Amino acid sequence: MKSYFSELFTGAWSLIIGLKVTIKAMFRPIVTVQYPREKLEITPNYRGHIDLVKDEESGSHKCITCGSCMRECPSDCIVVDGEKREGVKGKALTVFTLDFTKCSLCGACVEVCPTDALDYSNDYELAGFTREEFHFDILKRLEERA
Amino acid sequence: MNVEVLEDERHHRFVLNMGPQHPSTHGVLRVLLELEGEYAMSLLPVLGYGHRCHEKIAEFKPAKSFMPNTARMDYLGALIYNHGYAQLLEKATGVEAPRRAEYIRVITSELNRIQSHLLWYGAYLLDLGAFTPIMYAFDDREEILDILEDITGSRLTYCYYRVGGVCKDIDDKFVTRTRAFIDRLRGRFPMYDELVNGNVILQKRLINVGDLTPQTCYRYGITGPLLRGTGVAYDLRRAEPYSVYPEFDFEVPTETSGDCMASFKVRFREMEQSLRIIEQALDKLPEGPVMAAKVPKKLKIPAGDYNSSVEAPRGELSYYLVADGSDVPYRLKVRTPSFSNLSVVPEMCEGMLLSDVVSAMGSLDLVIPEIDR
Numbered sequence: 001m002k003s004y005f006s007e008l009f010t011g012a013w014s015l016i017i018g019l020k021v022t023i024k025a026m027f028r029p030i031v032t033v034q035y036p037r038e039k040l041e042i043t044p045n046y047r048g049h050i051d052l053v054k055d056e057e058s059g060s061h062k063c064i065t066c067g068s069c070m071r072e073c074p075s076d077c078i079v080v081d082g083e084k085r086e087g088v089k090g091k092a093l094t095v096f097t098l099d100f101t102k103c104s105l106c107g108a109c110v111e112v113c114p115t116d117a118l119d120y121s122n123d124y125e126l127a128g129f130t131r132e133e134f135h136f137d138i139l140k141r142l143e144e145r146a
Numbered sequence: 147m148n149v150e151v152l153e154d155e156r157h158h159r160f161v162l163n164m165g166p167q168h169p170s171t172h173g174v175l176r177v178l179l180e181l182e183g184e185y186a187m188s189l190l191p192v193l194g195y196g197h198r199c200h201e202k203i204a205e206f207k208p209a210k211s212f213m214p215n216t217a218r219m220d221y222l223g224a225l226i227y228n229h230g231y232a233q234l235l236e237k238a239t240g241v242e243a244p245r246r247a248e249y250i251r252v253i254t255s256e257l258n259r260i261q262s263h264l265l266w267y268g269a270y271l272l273d274l275g276a277f278t279p280i281m282y283a284f285d286d287r288e289e290i291l292d293i294l295e296d297i298t299g300s301r302l303t304y305c306y307y308r309v310g311g312v313c314k315d316i317d318d319k320f321v322t323r324t325r326a327f328i329d330r331l332r333g334r335f336p337m338y339d340e341l342v343n344g345n346v347i348l349q350k351r352l353i354n355v356g357d358l359t360p361q362t363c364y365r366y367g368i369t370g371p372l373l374r375g376t377g378v379a380y381d382l383r384r385a386e387p388y389s390v391y392p393e394f395d396f397e398v399p400t401e402t403s404g405d406c407m408a409s410f411k412v413r414f415r416e417m418e419q420s421l422r423i424i425e426q427a428l429d430k431l432p433e434g435p436v437m438a439a440k441v442p443k444k445l446k447i448p449a450g451d452y453n454s455s456v457e458a459p460r461g462e463l464s465y466y467l468v469a470d471g472s473d474v475p476y477r478l479k480v481r482t483p484s485f486s487n488l489s490v491v492p493e494m495c496e497g498m499l500l501s502d503v504v505s506a507m508g509s510l511d512l513v514i515p516e517i518d519r
Contacts, residue, residue, distance in 0.1 A: 011346035021341045022278055031285050043292075045314075047299030074211035104214035106305040107313060120299065 048121040049100050050078075050109060052142045061142055062117035065091040069109035069118065077102040078109060093139065100126075100134040159187060164503075166195050175514050177491070177507075179500070186503050189492045196518040204478035209235055209467075210309050210445050212478070217303040219482065220516040222262040223459045225255050225294075228307040233388060234454035234465045235309045238447045246434045247311035248390045253324065253427045254294060254306065256420040260331070261290045262459035263413045270410075270508040271342060274351055279342055286331055293323050309445060310438030321428055328421050335418065343414075352407040356494055356506030359404060366493075367486035370461025371416065372510065374400045375408030382457035394426045406509040413511075446473050460484050460511050482516045 033040055050069075052061040065082035077099040082091030110118045128134060165176040174195035180188040200219060204212045216231045217224035229251055236243060243251075264287040268280030291301045297320050298306040306312055342348050363373045373380055381398040383391040399415035401408035447469035455464040461483025468477040487510045495503045 014344045014346045018341050018345050021337055025282070031288075043296045045296050045299055074207055074214060104218075104303075104305070105300060106211075106214040107299070108211070111313065 042122055042124060044122070046120065046122055046124065047105050047107060048123045049098060049103060049105070049126075049136060050118050050138065051121040052096065052138055053117055053119045054142060054145065061093065061139075062115045063093045063096065064115055064117075065093050066114060068112045068114065072108045072112040074106060074108065075102040075104060096137070096139040098136045098138055100136055101131055158182075166192075175488075175512060175517070177503075179503070181500065184500050186495055186498050186500055189495050189503070191488055191491055193518050196515050198515075198519065200519045201478055201480060204475055206474070208445065208473045209238075209447060209469075209475050212475075213307070214303070214305045217305055218515065219480065219519045220458065220460075220463075220484075220513050221302055222265055222513055223258055223463075224302065224304045225251075225258040225298075225306060226456055226458045227463065228304060229255050229389070230454055230456040230458075230463050230465050232307040232309055233456065234452055234467055235445065235447070237454055238450075238452040238467060238469060239309070239442075239445055241310040241438050241441055243311045243438055244435050245390070245432045246315075247436045247438075249427050249431050250312050250316055250436060251307060252390055252394075253316075253424050253431075254297070254312075256424050256427075257290050257294060257324070258304075259459045260417050260420050261287050261294075263417050264290075266413065266459075266511045267338070270511070271348075273504055273508045274348065276342060276345075276348070279338075282334075282338070282341065286334060289327050289330065293320065293327060296320065296323075308437065308441075310441040311436045313437075315436045321431075324424060324428060328425055331417070331421060335414075338414070343410075349407070351502070351505050352405065352410060352509070353403075354405050355498075355502045356406045356509055357404050358490070358494065362490065362493070366490045368461070368490055369486065370458070370483050370511075371409045371412040372487060373461070374398065374412045376404035377402040382455055382462055386455060388454075388456060390427075391423075393430070394423045396422050406505055409509050409511075444473050446471070447475065455481075458483055460513065460516070461487060480519060482519065484510070484512050484514075484516045488512055488517055 052063060054060075055062045063080070065080060067080050070076075070078045070080045079095060079097045079099075080093070081095040082093050085092040107120070110120065126134070159180050159182050162179040162181055163176060164179055166174040176192040176195065178190040178192055179186050198218070200215050203215060213228060213231060216227040220227050232243070232251075235241070264283045268283035268287075271279040294304065295301050297314060297316055298304045299314075300306075306314070358368070358372060358376050360373070360376045360378050362368070363376055363378070369380065377400050379398045379400045382388070383396075384398050396419045397415075399412050399419060401411050447467070449469055449471040452467045452469070453464060455462055457463070462481070463483060464481035466479040466481070467475050470476040491507060491510070495506050498506065
């Protein structure tokens with residue numbers, strides 16, 4: 001009988017101790033962020049999908065159409081193609097697409113690039129209704145930014 | 147939930163499908179329960195809902211391209227899975243990672259382990275009906291994710307380690323933030339302790355529930371905090387030291403009771419030990435490169451078989467690779483801890499109350515994509 005009451009008392013007391021923590025937390029500053037209305041600043045090191053780097057000197061990209069990224073990609077999601085143009089050394093870039101539905105953001109393409117023509121974008125709000133929305137035309141994106 | 151009544155001569159048992167979308171079975175685990183009243187008389191975990199053929203995928207592309215896949219197997223211990231795989235290929239090809247890279251691997255892996263345990267803490271108590279703790283745990287976990295995001299570029303499925311090092315060096319900001327986090331989490335442990343660990347409801351639901359003995363663990367190949375909860379101090383970081391772990395001073399926490407409360411306490415103490423490892427690693431952090439100078443572009447693996455094991459948050463993780471001399475593995479076998487840990491469920495939970503089944507399965511800390519890979 002005695003142990004029953006002492007158990008009841010210690011049990012109830014343990015609940016009060018737990019409640020004390022939550023009551024204390026009520027007076028601490030709020031840590032949650034109301035997402036679509038408020039946004040946290042994202043780190044510049046965030047690895048989004050790839051983008052072509054804009055070359056400040058030429059105003060264009062630095063890609064030499066070597067196709068290293070295309071070969072290195074574990075999921076075959078990059079397509080690079082170029083054509084021979086007069087007055088341009090090597091091949092000129094005509095196609096650079098990324099199938100983001102297959103990309104696993106490993107960063108192999110950025111690391112292998114000999115001219116540092118690729119970089120990660122900071123886009124994270126990626127939601128769409130069709131698959132085709134994630135077949136990015138990276139070259140077009142660069143032109144739109146310019 | 148589907149309820150189907152089975153007619154039996156002696157008993158009236160009914161078969162209940164728990165999952166694949168039940169709140170207390172994380173991911174897509176389905177458990178076929180046979181109930182007699184409120185007692186679970188037999189349990190059968192059903193797998194296959196999240197199978198993605200990872201091991202088969204490994205046989206079709208160059209070995210180093212498999213790195214992002216390792217993170218998708220266990221999304222909570224992604225860096226540790228990266229670690230095991232990078233180590234495997236380094237063993238196989240003879241590439242050696244610089245010391246600084248090994249230190250960075252240890253620091254980030256341990257942060258990842260704490261993150262995994264914090265999520266387990268929140269989710270487990272959520273299963274047991276306590277909603278508040280997950281909010282506190284996520285507050286701390288968010289800080290780890292921010293620290294790791296700044297350095298690895300991702301928040302959950304990291305692909306940070308490379309064969310021969312890590313892909314990006316850490317900076318002073320990382321070091322100061324990690325040190326601040328160590329202090330912060332140490333200050334929070336007493337709060338976690340007060341919040342639930344002494345709670346009478348939690349104790350009644352965990353103590354003497356889901357008892358395991360070392361013998362049962364050996365039979366099923368159970369490793370990790372569950373095995374340490376039965377009193378066996380088996381931790382691969384100590385038992386079969388890899389990377390730079392022998393250079394750090396840390397304990398392998400054990401409990402002797404073998405019930406859910408034991409693994410609960412072991413995980414808590416493991417977080418404290420991980421903090422100790424991180425602190426020592428930050429103090430001793432050597433200067434130098436983070437990538438080996440010469441890593442061949444086409445990584446040819448000499449014919450033979452290779453094995454690499456690491457201590458994942460849920461137990462022993464092993465990679466076993468058979469190579470035929472090309473850069474594509476002939477076969478890659480992954481031994482994941484949760485698979486062995488799950489296989490004890492039919493024996494452990496037989497004859498339990500349904501509500502105890504939830505707490506016993508939660509203490510296994512199951513990550514389904516790791517079981518079903």
